[in-house]
Amino acid sequence: DPSGEMHVVSPYNGERLAAVSLSGEDNIEQALDRAYALYRNRKAWLPVAQRTAILEKLVSLMGDRTEKLAADAAAEGGKPLMDSRVEVARAIAGIKLCIEHITANAGSVIPMNEPLPDTTRIAFTQREPVGVVVAVSAFNHPLNLIVHQVGAAVAAGCPVIVKPSEDTPLSCLRFVQLLREAGLPNDWCQVAITDGHQVAEKLVTDKRAGFFSFIGSARVGWMLRSKLAPGTRCALEHGGAAPVMVDRSADLDKAVPALLKGGYYHAGQVCVSVQRIFAHNSMLQELTERLAAGAEKLLVGDPLLDTTEVGPLIRPREVERVSEWVAEALDGGAQLITGGKRLDNNCYAPTLLLNPSPDSKVSTQEIFGPVVCLYGYDRLDDAVEQANSLDVAFQAAVFAQDIDRAIRIYQQLDASAVMVNDHTAFRVDGMPFAGLRHSGLGVGGIGYTIDDMQIEKMMVIKSNSL
DSSP states (O other): OOEEEEEEEEETTOOEEEEEEEHHHHHHHHHHHHHHHHHGGGGGGOOHHHHHHHHHHHHHHHHHHHHHHHHHHHHOOOOHEEEHHHHHHHHHHHHHHHHHHHHHHHHEOOOOSSSSSSOOOOOOEEEOOSSSSEEEEEEESSSHHIIIIIHHHHTOOOOEOOOOOETSOOHHHHHHHHHHTTTOOOOEEEOOOOOOOHHHHHHHHOOTEEEEEEEHHHHOOOOOOOOTTTTTEEEOOOOOOOOEEEEETTOOOOOHHHHHHHHHHHGOTTTTOEEEEEHHHHHHHHHHHHHHHHHHHHBBSOTSTTSSSSOOHHHHHHHHHHHHHHHHHHHTTTTEEEESBSSTTTTOOOOOEEOOOSSSHHSSSOOOOOOOEEEESSHHHHHHHHTTTTSSEEEEEEOSOHHHHHHHHHHSOOOOOEESSOOOOOTTTOOOBBOOOOTEEOOOHHHHHHHHTTEHHHHHOOOOTO
16 A cells, blocks of 8 residues: 655646655565566566567557657656657657667677687577666656666566656656556556655665666765665766867857757756856857847746747756855856846746856856856866866767867867767767766666666587587
């Protein structure tokens, strides 16, 4: 029996969207028992052909419900409908990537031709599930993140227990419902919704968990990793304060629209959102003016309207925090170019700050709000040094028409990926996606995640007939 109910509300207007059942410690214990029993019973494992059939049916079911899935995700998460539609399309494409990966990656042949006296052996690997996957997810992509965690686990053949964000559990619940409609037996994917760290920690740190997948804050992620049971593997995806270098050879006609999208997409609530732009002083004034003009034209408001470009922050306390960080930056000498004010319905005006102090929160910590910082530089090396000075590193970007300068900057930036003439938040779901330093552990991306959730089990055969 559930341990109570929680109301899910719209971050835009506070409207009650649904009531969901909360999981208590007894529910967590039962979920772990069921999942672990499946994993330990090899006869119950789902063969690749069955997993593939389920995922193919899921693609069809999601395709029939794209507009409903997008509207529901926008309502609970606040991402504008135009972007939520893209999220649903990416989620469906992600399931297709799951299918492609498990059908094309069955194992490998291991060379046994070393110069040894006895080489009468052949060896090959096959892929097996690593164990029970426990997935803890975030609010900002309430459907696509679940695909990356749960879809990958199902593809890998792992029983999975998923804990969605308490702010956005509905997209997760609908996705799991569709998985079951597609033919996945119930116990292979269970949902645990909690409203406290104690119950969630019990789920994550149990010795029956074989793999821990986490998307969220660095503080919580590293804390939970430190408490994992011995042998539990994990992947952590946190955030950053993504830097962009605008070289004096940059084409601003191309750079400005990309920077606006990367900085203010989903009100900046993206782990690789454009946050720190370093521009050569020869073009600083023009870039400042053009970014400000573009930010002021962005339509802020109801995420369920087709025309809205920037929606609300997820909670009122986040609006308060962003407001405090901007006020601190202004007190420290930053120049407010545009924005810097709260709007109705949990919204915050798209904000551009010029030359905030390198020590301010907006320069050193992840904003996770619609605030972009712009810094001028004369020497590229000085800008790169400041860009690399933080304890987080994830994706970065450079705008330059001079390919030699673009390559030089790419080589100097601390990042797992550098976009050239594109914003830092670019992602396709099959590419490697890896936070460095405090920004995470392991490599995300559909195929990489599936591989993490499996082991390559080797068989070595000795035969005199070889």
